[in-house]
Amino acid sequence: AQKVTQAQTEISVVEKEDVTLDCVYETRDTTYYLFWYKQPPSGELVFLIRRNSFDEQNEISGRYSWNFQKSTSSFNFTITASQVVDSAVYFCALRTPSVSNDMRFGAGTRLTVKP
């Protein structure tokens, strides 16, 4: 079965703090894809990153970084020096092509960055 767990429902930090959003996934497939999406208060879903199961390299994009660890089935997302504009709901998602064409989303983590 495919499953994504985002255990943190809500996180609140003060601007300039670092924050890590956790994502744990379950799948029996060896080929799969992991994603992070951002949903700001305006409501749209913004694609942030995609990682395939064969690429365990961590990635950094500006203040954003992602830590993919197959050994713990985790794909965590860190925001360094958070800003108010980072306030949003963040979704982690899993896609396993052999099972179905849909993506399984976690329930989301609501991040609030206070000035």
Place this chain on the structure above:
Amino acid sequence: DAGITQSPRHKVTETGTPVTLRCHQTENHRYMYWYRQDPGHGLRLIHYSYGVKDTDKGEVSDGYSVSRSKTEDFLLTLESATSSQTSVYFCAISEPGFTQYFGPGTRLTVL
């Protein structure tokens, strides 16, 4: 940003009435999807299409039907809306095996 529009953006309707939501893309992507977003559940797939007139069910398809007569349009129909279908509906598009990009969403309220 992917060229995806959804209409209407907001709709209030009454229980038992039919409702059709439209998703339109200008990217000529083969795959189109309908998701619903509910608190505590993230997004869940309702139906998807892998080509004109080719559709399949997702995780929460009961009470919904879809149609795709043109590459650019994917329609979601609630034949007889119920209060449990109050939700935010997102359309997404992708090429096979690639990232899904989402439309702006439609907020549907069934009274």
